Amino acid sequence: DQQVKQNSPSLSVQEGRISILNCDYTNSMFDYFLWYKKYPAEGPTFLISISSIKDKNEDGRFTVFLNKSAKHLSLHIVPSQPGDSAVYFCAAADYGGSQGNLIFGKGTKLSVKP
Amino acid sequence: KAGVTQTPRYLIKTRGQQVTLSCSPISGHRSVSWYQQTPGQGLQFLFEYFSETQRNKGNFPGRFSGRQFSNSRSEMNVSTLELGDSALYLCASSSRASTGELFFGEGSRLTVL
Numbered sequence: 001d002q003q004v005k006q007n008s009p010s011l012s013v014q015e016g017r018i019s020i021l022n023c024d025y026t027n028s029m030f031d032y033f034l035w036y037k038k039y040p041a042e043g044p045t046f047l048i049s050i051s052s053i054k055d056k057n058e059d060g061r062f063t064v065f066l067n068k069s070a071k072h073l074s075l076h077i078v079p080s081q082p083g084d085s086a087v088y089f090c091a092a093a094d095y096g097g098s099q100g101n102l103i104f105g106k107g108t109k110l111s112v113k114p
Numbered sequence: 115k116a117g118v119t120q121t122p123r124y125l126i127k128t129r130g131q132q133v134t135l136s137c138s139p140i141s142g143h144r145s146v147s148w149y150q151q152t153p154g155q156g157l158q159f160l161f162e163y164f165s166e167t168q169r170n171k172g173n174f175p176g177r178f179s180g181r182q183f184s185n186s187r188s189e190m191n192v193s194t195l196e197l198g199d200s201a202l203y204l205c206a207s208s209s210r211a212s213t214g215e216l217f218f219g220e221g222s223r224l225t226v227l
Contacts, residue, residue: 043206043218101170104156
């Protein structure tokens, strides 16, 4: 049973426009959410995170929105740049409980076209 | 500050063999987690070690095992390799003082023939 779902395997966006990557989760005990970016032949790198007590977190061009009632979070990248082309993974954790490990989605491949 | 180092980066094995992968975490990090990445399944959690103790374990068969040493370095072992074990194995470390951020190595690419 997949607890973290990224239903779009790929997304193509024009340079300068907004990229919106979506993620749904099923476990209401998750209290921390993260986004990672992965380039080919490299390990994932941390991008941005949000605690379940917040509904928005911004870091430069990246903003994560959390809708707990819908069990949905999204990553907005504005403006999108060709260097943002990578696979983006959504991850969640239940740090208040016993499951302290991160549960990842299957990823969304973002392509930003010049 | 050196990042997470994984060795070997690439290896090829045949079915039935065993393999040992090594991970050196960021200096000062005491938690090491292992993940398996395959094209169809994304990143799947294998296990986490903290101070030489396994804290969490994912849903993998007993052929997958790991350990952590007193210097926080970790190894994972896969015995009786199967074709489906071909994957990128990623190690990540954490200080546990952070709010959940894992620092990943570049991974060990295992191919089972």
